[in-house]
Each structure stands twice: as C-alpha cells, then as structure tokens.
Amino acid sequence: MAKVVQITAENFEEEVIKASETRAVAILFSSAEYPDCAPYSQLAGQLSTSMDFTLGVVSCDDRENMRLIQMFRVQSVPEIHVVDKGQIADVIQGVLPEADLKKRLEKFYVSEEARFQTALEDAIAQKNFDQALPMLDEALAKNPNDKKLQLLWAKANLGLGDTAKAKDILSKFVESDDQYREAKSLLELLDFHAEVAKKDVQGKEAIVYHEACKLACEEDFESALQAFLNLYVEAPEWNDGAAKKAMLTLFGVLGPKHELTWKYRAKLNTMMFI
Numbered sequence: 001m002a003k004v005v006q007i008t009a010e011n012f013e014e015e016v017i018k019a020s021e022t023r024a025v026a027i028l029f030s031s032a033e034y035p036d037c038a039p040y041s042q043l044a045g046q047l048s049t050s051m052d053f054t055l056g057v058v059s060c061d062d063r064e065n066m067r068l069i070q071m072f073r074v075q076s077v078p079e080i081h082v083v084d085k086g087q088i089a090d091v092i093q094g095v096l097p098e099a100d101l102k103k104r105l106e107k108f109y110v111s112e113e114a115r116f117q118t119a120l121e122d123a124i125a126q127k128n129f130d131q132a133l134p135m136l137d138e139a140l141a142k143n144p145n146d147k148k149l150q151l152l153w154a155k156a157n158l159g160l161g162d163t164a165k166a167k168d169i170l171s172k173f174v175e176s177d178d179q180y181r182e183a184k185s186l187l188e189l190l191d192f193h194a195e196v197a198k199k200d201v202q203g204k205e206a207i208v209y210h211e212a213c214k215l216a217c218e219e220d221f222e223s224a225l226q227a228f229l230n231l232y233v234e235a236p237e238w239n240d241g242a243a244k245k246a247m248l249t250l251f252g253v254l255g256p257k258h259e260l261t262w263k264y265r266a267k268l269n270t271m272m273f274i
Contacts, residue, residue, distance in 0.1 A: 002051075004055045006056075007056035019054060023053060025055075028044050028078060029074045030060065030077050041078070047101065089108065116139070130160070133157070150173075160197075161194060161197075167190060170190075195213040209246070224246075224250065225250055229264060231243040
C-alpha cells in the first residue's frame with residue numbers, strides 16, 4: 001500500500017528491511033537546506049501514490065540519521081535509494097525529470113493493471129488473438145469505457161478476422177480520446193490490418209501483398225504503393241485485382257490532392273492502359 005513515512009534508525013528494520021521483502025521500498029534522502037529537495041520530495045510522494053509504493057524519507061538535517069546516511073553512502077541530495085529484499089537495487093542521484101524518474105522506478109513498481117495491459121499487448125503483438133480476446137472481454141465487462149482496452153479489443157477482433165466488430169468500436173473514438181489517432185488509422189486501414197494479422201501466408205503473390213499491407217499499416221505509404229504497383233504489374237488479376245484495389249484504398253486515405261496520390265495514380269493508369 002502506498003505511504004510516505006519518515007525513516008529513522010528506530011523504524012528502519014521494520015519499515016525498510018522487512019517491508020522490502022514483499023515490495024521494494026524507495027528511500028529519499030533530502031535536506032531543507034537545498035531548494036531542489038522540497039519539490040522533488042513532493043514529486044516522489046505523488047509517484048508513490050500513483051505507482052503504489054512506500055516512500056521512506058530520511059532527513060539529512062537530523063544528526064540522529066547520520067548512521068543511515070553513512071550506511072547508504074549518500075553522495076548528494078536529493079538522492080533516492082531503492083531497497084528490494086533487503087538489498088540496494090538502484091541509486092537515483094540528483095533531480096530527474098518526472099518521466100525519467102518514473103521510468104527508473106517502474107522497474108520495481110508496476111501495478112497489476114499495468115502488468116495485465118502489458119500481457120494483453122504482448123499477446124496481440126505475438127498474434128495470440130484467441131488468448132487475448134477472452135481476457136479483454138472480461139476486463140471490458142468491468143471497465144466498459146476504458147479506451148485502451150477498447151482499442152486492444154478492436155485489434156484482437158481484427159486479428160480473428162471480425163472486421164465488423166472492430167469497425168463498430170473504432171468508429172466510436174472521438175478526437176479528445178488519447179487513442180483517437182491510432183483508432184482512426186486502424187479504421188482507415190481496416191482491411192490492411194486484418195491482412196497483417198494473418199499468421200500463415202502462402203504463395204509468392206500473397207506474401208508480397210502481405211508485406212505491402214504491413215508497410216501501409218506502418219504508414220510508409222510510398223513504399224506500400226510501390227509494392228502494390230509492382231504486384232499489379234506482375235499479376236494484375238491476382239485475387240480479383242487485390243493490388244489495384246489496395247492502391248485505390250490508399251488513394252482514399254491520402255486524399256485526392258496528396259502528392260503520392262497524384263504520382264501513383266498516374267503510374268497505375270499508365271500500367272492499366274499499356
């Protein structure tokens with residue numbers, strides 16, 4: 001449980017050594033004589049709440065804490081020592097920006113929610129959609145408005161080939177959502193993402209098409225258009241003209257005035273009428 005506690009020689013064994021056996025404890029050494037310490041202490045306290053860990057504070061102004069200061073070999077203040085299972089696991093010297101401090105601490109303090117999110121993202125990245133979808137269904141039953149979960153749910157359904165379900169949820173994202181841009185991209189490139197999610201692609205043309213779809217999903221549109229064009233030249237009728245249809249879809253995504261639309265529409269027209 002998150003808490004901020006003043007550490008002294010008397011409570012060190014209980015609050016740090018014993019407590020660190022189950023969850024790492026961060027110890028902040030600070031002094032009222034140094035102006036950086038007060039705001040840094042406040043930031044560390046806020047992170048202890050949001051990341052759910054115990055922050056022990058040792059005042060370097062108190063002579064009774066000298067033994068602790070010497071034991072940890074404190075070089076300067078503010079300075080944070082992370083104690084895990086009774087051992088010093090990391091030393092963070094000086095004032096770090098919030099993002100950098102959080103990144104250093106995340107090695108030791110990852111919430112169950114964050115672990116669950118990472119597990120879902122890993123499952124989808126590895127194309128284990130059958131594994132991810134039941135987990136997402138259960139999580140969304142508890143938090144139906146969680147946009148991060150909704151986006152992952154759409155990706156899982158895309159991976160399983162259910163573009164209708166994916167389209168339905170992606171179309172509900174609005175510009176104020178943090179995930180809006182990614183959701184919009186998924187929606188515009190829906191069929192490409194569904195193709196990329198396929199595991200076993202067989203055949204020369206199918207492999208070329210699959211790789212071109214990957215480029216489109218990565219928004220490397222020129223490389224994707226060139227790959228689709230090459231495929232169209234080699235096999236214009238393959239899969240009911242899939243390469244040409246893909247190019248037309250990308251023209252729609254880019255818009256009629258985009259330079260790539262002009263460039264590749266001209267190339268496509270030339271190839272069509274040779």
